[in-house]
Amino acid sequence: MRALLLTLATSLALAAPAKADIRDAVTTFTLDNGMDVVVIEDSRAPVVTHMVWYRAGSADEFPGTSGVAHFLEHLLFKGTDTLAPGELSATVARNGGTDNAFTSYDYTAYFQRVASDRLELMMRLESDRMVNVRLSEEDILTEREVIIEERNQRTENSPGALFREQKNAAQFLNHRYGVPVIGWRHEMVTLDLDAALAYYKRFYAPNNAILVVAGDVTPEGVRALAEQYYGVLEPNPELTKRARPAEPPQTAERRLIFRDARVAQPYVSRSYLAPERDAGAQREAAALTLLAELLGGGTTSYLTERLQFESQKAVYTAAFYNGESLDDTDFTVLVVPADGVTLPEAEAAMDEAIESFISKPIDTAALARIKMQIRASQIYARDDVGNLANVYGSALASGLTVQDVQDWPKVLGSITPDEIIAAAKSVFNLDRSVTGYLMKEKGDAS
Amino acid sequence: MRAFLAAAFSLALAIPATAGVTIDEFKTDGGLTVWHVQEDSIPFVALELRFQGGASLDAEGKRGAINLMTGLIEEGAAELDARAFAKARDGLAASFSYAVYDDTLSVSAKFLTENRDEALELLRQSLTSPRFDQDAIDRVRAQVISGIRSDEKDPSSIAGQAFDARVYGTHPYGTDRSGTVDSVTALTRDDILAAFQSTVVRDRLYISVVGDISREELGPVLDTLLADLPETGAPLPPAASPVFDGETVVIPFETPQSVAMFGQPGVPFDHPDYFAAYLLNVVLGGGGFESRLMQEVREKRGLTYGVYSYLVDKDGADVWLGSVQSANNRIGEAMEVIKAEWARMQSEGVTETELEDAKRYLTGSYPLRFDGNGPIADILVGMQMQGMGTDYIATRNDRVNAVTLEQINRVAREFLKPEQLSFTVVGQPEGL
Numbered sequence: 001m002r003a004l005l006l007t008l009a010t011s012l013a014l015a016a017p018a019k020a021d022i023r024d025a026v027t028t029f030t031l032d033n034g035m036d037v038v039v040i041e042d043s044r045a046p047v048v049t050h051m052v053w054y055r056a057g058s059a060d061e062f063p064g065t066s067g068v069a070h071f072l073e074h075l076l077f078k079g080t081d082t083l084a085p086g087e088l089s090a091t092v093a094r095n096g097g098t099d100n101a102f103t104s105y106d107y108t109a110y111f112q113r114v115a116s117d118r119l120e121l122m123m124r125l126e127s128d129r130m131v132n133v134r135l136s137e138e139d140i141l142t143e144r145e146v147i148i149e150e151r152n153q154r155t156e157n158s159p160g161a162l163f164r165e166q167k168n169a170a171q172f173l174n175h176r177y178g179v180p181v182i183g184w185r186h187e188m189v190t191l192d193l194d195a196a197l198a199y200y201k202r203f204y205a206p207n208n209a210i211l212v213v214a215g216d217v218t219p220e221g222v223r224a225l226a227e228q229y230y231g232v233l234e235p236n237p238e239l240t241k242r243a244r245p246a247e248p249p250q251t252a253e254r255r256l257i258f259r260d261a262r263v264a265q266p267y268v269s270r271s272y273l274a275p276e277r278d279a280g281a282q283r284e285a286a287a288l289t290l291l292a293e294l295l296g297g298g299t300t301s302y303l304t305e306r307l308q309f310e311s312q313k314a315v316y317t318a319a320f321y322n323g324e325s326l327d328d329t330d331f332t333v334l335v336v337p338a339d340g341v342t343l344p345e346a347e348a349a350m351d352e353a354i355e356s357f358i359s360k361p362i363d364t365a366a367l368a369r370i371k372m373q374i375r376a377s378q379i380y381a382r383d384d385v386g387n388l389a390n391v392y393g394s395a396l397a398s399g400l401t402v403q404d405v406q407d408w409p410k411v412l413g414s415i416t417p418d419e420i421i422a423a424a425k426s427v428f429n430l431d432r433s434v435t436g437y438l439m440k441e442k443g444d445a446s
Numbered sequence: 447m448r449a450f451l452a453a454a455f456s457l458a459l460a461i462p463a464t465a466g467v468t469i470d471e472f473k474t475d476g477g478l479t480v481w482h483v484q485e486d487s488i489p490f491v492a493l494e495l496r497f498q499g500g501a502s503l504d505a506e507g508k509r510g511a512i513n514l515m516t517g518l519i520e521e522g523a524a525e526l527d528a529r530a531f532a533k534a535r536d537g538l539a540a541s542f543s544y545a546v547y548d549d550t551l552s553v554s555a556k557f558l559t560e561n562r563d564e565a566l567e568l569l570r571q572s573l574t575s576p577r578f579d580q581d582a583i584d585r586v587r588a589q590v591i592s593g594i595r596s597d598e599k600d601p602s603s604i605a606g607q608a609f610d611a612r613v614y615g616t617h618p619y620g621t622d623r624s625g626t627v628d629s630v631t632a633l634t635r636d637d638i639l640a641a642f643q644s645t646v647v648r649d650r651l652y653i654s655v656v657g658d659i660s661r662e663e664l665g666p667v668l669d670t671l672l673a674d675l676p677e678t679g680a681p682l683p684p685a686a687s688p689v690f691d692g693e694t695v696v697i698p699f700e701t702p703q704s705v706a707m708f709g710q711p712g713v714p715f716d717h718p719d720y721f722a723a724y725l726l727n728v729v730l731g732g733g734g735f736e737s738r739l740m741q742e743v744r745e746k747r748g749l750t751y752g753v754y755s756y757l758v759d760k761d762g763a764d765v766w767l768g769s770v771q772s773a774n775n776r777i778g779e780a781m782e783v784i785k786a787e788w789a790r791m792q793s794e795g796v797t798e799t800e801l802e803d804a805k806r807y808l809t810g811s812y813p814l815r816f817d818g819n820g821p822i823a824d825i826l827v828g829m830q831m832q833g834m835g836t837d838y839i840a841t842r843n844d845r846v847n848a849v850t851l852e853q854i855n856r857v858a859r860e861f862l863k864p865e866q867l868s869f870t871v872v873g874q875p876e877g878l
Contacts, residue, residue, distance in 0.1 A: 044485070044487065044817070044818075045813060045814075045816055045817045046813055047813055047814050047817050077735070085745075086735060086736070086741075086745060089734055089735045089736065090735075090736050090803070093734055093736055093803065093806075093807045094803050094806045094807065094810075095806070095810055096806060096807055096808075096809060096810010096811040096812070096814070097810065097811065097814070098734065098811065098814070099734075113814055114810075114814070115810060115813060115814070141748070142745070142746070142747065142748040143748065144748070145747075145748025145749070146744055146748045146750070146751055147751075148773075149703070149748070149749070149750050149751045149771070149772060149773065149776075150751040152702055152703035152751075152771070152773055153703060153751050153752075153771050156701075156702045156703060157601055157701050157702060157703045157705075157771075261700060262599045262600075262700070262701065263599065264595040264596040264597075264598060264599040264600075265592050265595060265596050298532070298536070299528070299529065299532035299536075300529065300532045300533050300536055305529070308585065309528075309529060309585075312585070315585075315588045315589050315592050316589065316592070336592065338588060339588065365533075368537075369533065369536045369537045370536075372536075372537060372538075372539045373536060373539045375539070376490075376539030376558055377539075379488060379489060379490055379558060380490060380556065382488050383488055383490070383492075383818040383819050383820060384817075384818050384820075385817070385818075386817070
């Protein structure tokens with residue numbers, strides 16, 4: 001609820017739409033004040049998903065205020081000039097709808113799912129809190145306790161989450177992707193009204209927002225309502241191009257050990273700094289997406305084959321890459337060792353498998369299976385129009401265009417084995433990597 | 447946590463459908479009852495099979511056998527070993543998911559129209575000729591044991607399992623369906639075969655199909671798919687006798703935030719007061735941010751990120767559960783507030799406005815669940831298992847709206863049992 005988006009990417013990154021008829025169902029336009037609009041038509045059920053995405057996430061925060069993007073997301077349910085605290089959600093519920101919001105590194109999004117004849121009401125509520133939020137000191141203090149309990153639940157109670165947080169901090173030397181979305185605890189406890197409002201005034205404006213409406217609607221109907229409710233809002237003239245501190249050259253292999261008595265199953269994981277999808281230039285990211293699938297995307301992947309079926313040194317292996325990111329992201333490989341296998345042995349087996357994968361020709365049958373799944377995912381994706389709204393919203397908030405989203409399956413389908421190997425050789429550079437051991441308190445790391 | 451899974455399941459069952467979904471109920475030539483919705487706009491089919499019984503059919507001393515068996519169904523069939531089977535499935539871009547819960551074993555399949563026959567043949571092989579190769583058993587067993595060990599160190603899992611043990615005792619619901627490290631280690635291939643034969647059988651099977659397939663095509667397809675299954679399996683377990691002693695049990699575990707599970711006796715789905723109880727729960731702790739528990743524990747006091755209550759209807763038990771997580775020095779206060787709200791609801795009931803709001807939420811959200819072939823297939827198979835007719839969809843909102851303030855407040859007085867509300871807390875709670 002009012003959730004934090006988990007950022008460990010999975011192979012779902014493949015599930016982008018682009019069949020001819022899907023493109024026909026998507027309409028885009030921009031309001032005079034700069035607000036982008038995406039409409040996705042699906043009339044199978046009288047339902048609509050209404051979302052507003054802001055091109056602002058935790059990586060856009062001012063230093064020293066980590067967690068404020070997510071904190072503000074909570075506070076936007078606290079009321080406006082005309083709505084009492086909680087009244088927005090209560091109104092949505094009374095209309096048979098559900099609502100929520102989520103924050104990630106690159107964006108913050110608010111959404112409602114409701115009968116399509118209630119779309120106007122949703123726009124009235126959402127456009128209101130884009131500019132009219134009103135907060136009291138008491139709201140701030142109580143809700144700060146809530147986000148600290150949220151951090152307790154998601155992070156402090158989970159050694160795996162604490163480990164990933166430390167590892168991420170080591171991966172990014174300068175960029176704020178190294179700071180957790182939920183925030184560092186010592187900064188969260190100091191977040192105040194000024195910090196929340198500073199973030200709000202800077203980033204919450206129609207020219208920094210994307211409206212996505214998906215379901216039983218028409219583009220003309222959405223346009224008329226959007227102009228009425230969002231089109232009248234003043235743009236923020238001081239909004240500048242998004243530019244966050246960039247990574248310097250990374251020249252040192254980093255290694256860390258995280259120990260915790262609550263660890264039941266030790267594992268080793270390694271992340272490498274990796275390029276992201278860029279507008280109009282998605283090939284390398286597409287090659288890395290396929291690499292993650294081939295290497296660690298399931299039962300038929302290379303790591304599974306080598307380490308789970310053949311040498312049986314692992315009980316679980318995986319590779320993750322999500323190219324949807326405004327700035328450089330990471331590519332992660334993970335091995336959970338079998339009983340009796342140490343972490344150094346598991347790491348050695350992982351290295352050996354990666355080395356052998358790069359040095360051999362790509363298994364073209366495996367690549368063909370993955371490309372078949374990509375094609376099918378475009379068909380399956382049409383069954384879930386709410387998810388399509390997410391696909392478009394998150395892509396646009398991450399610096400991509402509608403064209404990039406619609407090209408993505410085609411780009412994936414056109415990637416050659418040589419491009420995959422080239423991407424692997426470029427990314428698997430230990431100087432830009434962090435290797436982490438998650439261990440029991442008294443475990444032996446040698 | 448499995449209580450959450452169970453809750454999500456019962457919620458899905460209790461919120462039915464909308465106009466636009468036309469269910470065709472028919473019997474195949476082979477005698478199978480099917481709920482079918484033809485939806486041709488996207489060229490794929492969603493198929494749901496549910497075998498009643500699930501992990502509760504584990505034989506004496508073989509806890510975890512059905513769970514391990516379920517994990518092995520996709521690890522090779524007929525001529526294909528585990529890897530060959532996975533390659534064949536992926537090459538067709540079909541998805542088969544096999545899962546087991548306390549009362550059901552579920553098979554969820556999605557496949558494209560363009561290779562429907564090949565996908566169904568592969569699915570048939572997995573259901574009728576699973577190989578259960580020894581190397582696959584050992585490999586998947588190691589994964590299951592790894593999961594059991596992780597659960598032993600996870601406060602939410604510890605709380606869920608300890609709570610179930612207290613409430614259900616020696617009934618299968620009282621132990622985790624994954625089994626223990628010892629019980630799973632001892633399982634043999636014969637145990638896996640026996641688990642399969644006791645569970646994946648025709649006489650406790652429920653079927654729904656939604657997507658790009660006609661009734662004429664579907665009947666023979668299902669008869670072929672399921673003809674070779676055994677007719678009957680192990681007897682269903684007797685009903686459980688849940689015990690709620692009203693006590694608080696603390697399980698010490700070094701972690702910053704305590705996890706609490708709580709519960710009291712529930713209300714059967716076929717009870718005439720079920721809808722009143724369901725609405726009552728929405729007001730108490732089942733809705734969104736508007737529920738009393740969320741308002742009092744989170745919104746007013748900031749004691750938690752989330753607190754929920756939910757009615758759970760298992761085949762052999764009806765319970766009313768809840769959960770909350772708070773820092774060790776605040777969990778005591780959170781529990782006091784929950785107990786006070788439970789007692790206040792029992793004595794004072796809900797207001798007219800609360801009842802109206804809950805009705806509007808439940809009836810208005812009614813069409814939202816029927817928004818895709820996969821979700822519709824899931825709901826339809828669940829309706830069959832609950833014993834509903836296809837006409838239930840048309841009458842369900844009327845039943846919600848028929849609940850009066852007098853009825854819901856009588857139900858609050860009769861069914862809420864503050865003195866029986868029992869807590870299991872895992873962590874280092876202060877002052878309990």
